[in-house]
Amino acid sequence: MIKWLLLIAIGYFFYRWLKLQKQAKENVNNPSKPMSDKALDSEPVVQCQSCQVHLPRSEAQIYDSRFYCSQEHLKSMDEQGWLGNAHWRLSPNQDDRPEEVRPDLVVIHHISLPPGEFKSGEATQYVVDFFQNKLNPNEHPYFAQIADQKVSSHFLISRSGELFQFVSIQKKAWHAGVSFFKGREKCNDFSIGIELEGDGDTQFEQAQYETLANLVRELAVRYQHLQFAGHSDIAPTRKTDPGIFFDWKRFQNDAGISSDRLPYGIAKR
Template identity: 65%
Template sequence: MFKWLLLFAGAGLLYLWIKGKKQAELSAGNASKPNKNKPERAPTAPEVMVQCQYCKVHLPRSESFTCDERFYCSTEHLQALDSQGWLGDAQWRISPNQDVRPENVQPDLVVIHHISLPPGAFRNQSSSQHIVDFFQNKLDPNRHPYFAEIAGQKVSSHFLITRSGELIQFVSTQNKAWHAGKSNFLGRERCNDFSIGIELEGDGDTPFEAAQYLVLAKLIKKLMSTYPLLQFAGHSDIAPDRKTDPGISFDWKKFQKETAISTEKLPFGLSSR
C-alpha cells in the first residue's frame, strides 16, 4: 500500500513539473511577440546640443534662445555685444567693406547717418534689402538708374535700423566700417578709425519712425556698456562740406531723452540741423 502511495506521489510531482515547464515556455514565447492591443513606444531621439554664441557653453537646443540661426543660453547673452564686437539680437550681414582699426584704438564716437535706396523709395515700398545689397557689393546696377550711379562705390556701416525697426549689423565694432569718408571730429581726422557708424533708413525730409528711435536707444545703451567714452555726432557734423545727414528730420532732443546720455556727449548740441 505504501508503495502505491509513493508511486502516485511521484506521478503527481512529475505532472506538476511538466506543466510548469510548458507554462514557462509559453510565457517566454508570448514575451517575444508584440502585443497588438498595446501601442509600440518609439525610441527616444537624443537631445540636440547647441553652443551659445556668446559664452560658448553647450546646452540642449530646446532650452536655447535663437536669433538669425544662432543660439544663446540666456536673453542676457542674446541681447549683449559679444567679445568679438557682434550684437546677438541683430541680423548679421557681413560686409567686405571693412578693415582693422589702428593698433590700440577703441571707438569713442558714434556717427549717425541716413540712407535710402533708391532715394525716397521707403515711402512707398520696402526697400531696405537694397541697402543690404549695397553694403555687401551685391546691388544690381540694372535695377534702377540711381544704382548705376553708385555702382562703383564701396561703403558700409556697422549698423542699419530699417523703417520697421529691424537691426542689421554689417561690421564688428572692433573693426572699421567705411561710413564716414573724409571727416574731422573736433580736430581729429579719419573718423572711421575711431567711430561706429549707424545708418537710419530715411532721408533728410521725412520724420523717422518711433520704432527706429526705440531700437536706436537700446543699441546706444548696449554700445555704451562696452565703450563708455562714446560721444555722438551726425555725419554732417564731421563732414559739413559734403554731407547733410541725418538731416533736419532727426530729433536730437528725442534721441538724448530716450538714451539718457549727458549733453556733454553731444558736442554739436541738440538742435536739428
Template identity: 60%
Template structure:
C-alpha cells in the same frame, strides 16, 4: 458507489489542471509575441548647441534661437559679443572694412541716413537694396540711380530700417567705411575711432518711432562696452560734404531716451 465518485472527481481535477496549464502557456506565448511585435522605442539624444555669447552648451530645445544662432538667455541675446557683434541684430557681413589702428577703440558714434532708391521707402519696402549696396551686390540694372553708385564700396556698422529692424554689417572691432573725409573736434579720419549707424530715411521726412526705439537699445548696449561714447551726425564731421542725418533727426529724443550726458553731445541737441 463512493469509489466511482472519487474516480470521477479525480478525473475532473486532472482535466482542470491540464487545461489551466495549457491556458497559462498560451497566455505567456501571446504576451511574448505581443512584445516581439512592438518595435523597440529608441530615445534620440538631445541636440546640444553652444550659446553664441558665452559658448555654454545647452539642449537646443531650451535655447533661444535667432537667425540660426543660439543663446542661453535673453540677456546674452542682447549683448555685444567678444567678436563685436550684437546678438539681436540680423548679421549681413560686408567685405568693406579695415582693421582699426592698434590700441584704438571706438569712442564716437556717427549717425547717418540712407535710402535706396532715394525716398522709395515711402512707397514700398526697399531696405534690402541698402543691404545689397553694403555687400557689393547692388544690381545696377534695377534702378537708374543704382547705376551711378554700384561701383562704390561703402559700409556702416549698423542699419536701422523704417520698421525698426537692426542689421549689422561690420564688427565694432573693425572700422566700417562710412565717414569718409572727416574731422571730429580736430581728430581726422573718423572711421578709425567711430561706429556708424545708418537710419533708413531721406532727410526730408520724419523718422519712425520704431527706429528710435531700436537706436536706444543699441546705444545702451554699445555704451556698456565702450564707455563715454560721444555722438555726432555725419554733417557735423563732414559739414562741407554731408547733410545727414538731417533736420528731422531728433537729437533731443536720443538724449532723453538714452540718458546721454550733454558733454557727450558736443554739437548739442538742436535740429540741424
C-alpha cells in the same frame, strides 16, 4: 576650458541616460504606452553664440539661425563685437582699426535706396545689398551711378526698427569718408556708424528711435566714453544727414545720454 566643456557634456548625456532608463521602466509597467522616438534619440546639443556654453536645442533662444543660452546673451554684444539681436550681414568693406584705437564716437547717418523711396518693400534689402557690394545696377538708374562705390556701416536700422549689423564694432567700417572731429581726421578710425533708413525730408519712425536707444545703451556697456554726432557735423561741407527731421533731444532722452556726450548740442540741424 576644454575640461569644463567635457564635464558639461558628460553631465548632460548622463542626465539623458537616466531619463531614458526611467522611461524604459515606465514602459515595462505600462506596456500600452510605448517609448517615443524622441525618448530614444538624444536631443541635439547647440552652443551659445555669446558664451559658448552647450545646452539642449529646445532650451536655447534662437535668432537669425544662431543659438543663445539666455535673453540676456541674445541682446548683448559678444566678444567678437557682434550684437546678438541684429541680423548679421557681413560686408567686405572694412579693415582693421589703427593699433590700440578704440571707438569713442558714434556717427548717425540716414540712407535711402533709391533716394526717397524707402517706403518700398524692397528698399531695406537694397541698402543691405549695397553694403555687401551685391546691388544690381540694372534695377534702378540711380544704382548704376553708385555701382562702383565701396561703403559700409556698422549698423542699419530699418523703418520698422529692424536692426542689421555689417561690421564688427572692433573693426573699421567705411561710412564717414573725409571727416573731422575735434581736431582729428579720418573718423572711420575711431567711430561706429549707424544708418537710419530715411531721408532729409521725412520724420523718422518711433520704432527706429527705440532700436537706436537700445543699441546705444548696449554700445555704452563696451565703450563708456562714447560721444555722438551726425554725419553733417563731421563732414559739414559734404553731408546733411541725419538732417533736420532727426530729433536729437528725443534721442538724448531715450538713450539716457548726458549733454557732454553731445558736443554739437541737441538742436535740429
